[in-house]
Amino acid sequence: MTILIDHHSDHNGDNTEEKNVTEEETELVLDGVFVAPHTNSFGHTFRDYDAQSERRRSVEEFYKTNHIGQTVDFVRRMREEYGKLNRTEMSIWECCELLNEFVDESDPDLDEPQIEHLLQTAEAIRKDYPDEDWLHLTGLIHDLGKVLLHSSFGELPQWAVVGDTYPVGCAFDESIVHHKYFKENPDFNNPSYNTKFGIYTEGCGLDNVFMSWGHDDYMYLVAKENKTTLPSAGLFIIRYHSFYALHKSEAYKHLMNEEDRENMKWLKVFNKYDLYSKSKVRINVEEVKPYYLSLINKYFPAKLKW
Numbered sequence: 001m002t003i004l005i006d007h008h009s010d011h012n013g014d015n016t017e018e019k020n021v022t023e024e025e026t027e028l029v030l031d032g033v034f035v036a037p038h039t040n041s042f043g044h045t046f047r048d049y050d051a052q053s054e055r056r057r058s059v060e061e062f063y064k065t066n067h068i069g070q071t072v073d074f075v076r077r078m079r080e081e082y083g084k085l086n087r088t089e090m091s092i093w094e095c096c097e098l099l100n101e102f103v104d105e106s107d108p109d110l111d112e113p114q115i116e117h118l119l120q121t122a123e124a125i126r127k128d129y130p131d132e133d134w135l136h137l138t139g140l141i142h143d144l145g146k147v148l149l150h151s152s153f154g155e156l157p158q159w160a161v162v163g164d165t166y167p168v169g170c171a172f173d174e175s176i177v178h179h180k181y182f183k184e185n186p187d188f189n190n191p192s193y194n195t196k197f198g199i200y201t202e203g204c205g206l207d208n209v210f211m212s213w214g215h216d217d218y219m220y221l222v223a224k225e226n227k228t229t230l231p232s233a234g235l236f237i238i239r240y241h242s243f244y245a246l247h248k249s250e251a252y253k254h255l256m257n258e259e260d261r262e263n264m265k266w267l268k269v270f271n272k273y274d275l276y277s278k279s280k281v282r283i284n285v286e287e288v289k290p291y292y293l294s295l296i297n298k299y300f301p302a303k304l305k306w
């Protein structure tokens with residue numbers, strides 16, 4: 001698969017070799033070529049929530065609890081509580097290691113510990129976009145918010161941490177996985193929350209939308225509050241990578257503003273790697289660690305508040 005996208009990388013221009021490449025060569029370097037596998041490790045197509053696999057029942061059970069529990073009220077409380085960032089201090093790499101013990105119950109495509117998935121995503125991007133180091137790092141950290149599952153983070157249940165995300169405060173779109181379970185969500189029958197716009201206005205921008213609470217919004221908060229120097233597209237990817245109703249099904253586009261549309265191009269690129277790099281191929285952690293430590297050092301403080 002060839003992914004064609006707009007590139008806005010700001011090269012420093014201090015590399016003479018890079019400056020002298022012909023237009024044709026530049027094209028070649030920038031053209032991300034990624035061969036997406038047809039099937040996941042279980043032999044099914046990716047994101048098939050109806051496939052009769054060993055994980056089907058538990059994944060559906062997961063979405064039932066998730067769809068019932070994610071309300072405007074719940075999201076408000078979680079944002080406030082976790083926005084305090086008063087739980088611990090640690091580095092990005094320490095957090096990667098913490099994730100080693102967790103398996104994501106919402107994921108029909110993966111039953112590996114999370115650190116494998118982070119490195120597989122980052123390394124697949126690095127291969128195709130060697131110059132976009134911010135995107136490699138975004139790959140490495142995009143799921144770190146799953147640390148909310150950890151006992152020192154209140155041991156949140158899986159339904160409040162993982163899985164696809166979607167706006168609350170307006171009607172739940174039918175493209176959301178296992179949509180039928182929203183009927184039991186208290187907001188479903190609330191006339192302030194169950195219309196197309198609900199509490200929002202046309203083009204209000206995703207930044208003003210309450211997304212269901214989970215690892216995306218939490219990691220976005222952590223990165224932003226700790227003053228990362230990642231570009232806005234990196235923060236956008238972290239924050240909305242689980243919003244499949246938007247980036248795959250194109251629902252909720254009426255809430256986006258111009259900046260969202262710009263950032264969306266990168267999210268679409270990223271998503272291919274997040275999804276299709278899930279495999280049984282192991283990455284040698286010690287071998288790639290120095291590279292990622294250098295990126296962490298470039299874009300983050302040594303210790304972050306969580």
Ligand SMILES: O[C@H]1[C@H](O)[C@@H](O)[C@H](O)[C@@H](O)[C@H]1O
Nearest residue numbers: 104106107162163164241242
């Ligand atoms: O099961 C997966 C997993 O939890 C991912 O981390 C998340 O980003 C996806 O959207 C979700 O469907």
Ligand SMILES: [Fe+2]
Nearest residue numbers: 142143241242
């Ligand atoms: Fe994720």
Ligand SMILES: [Fe+2]
Nearest residue numbers: 117142143274
């Ligand atoms: Fe992921």
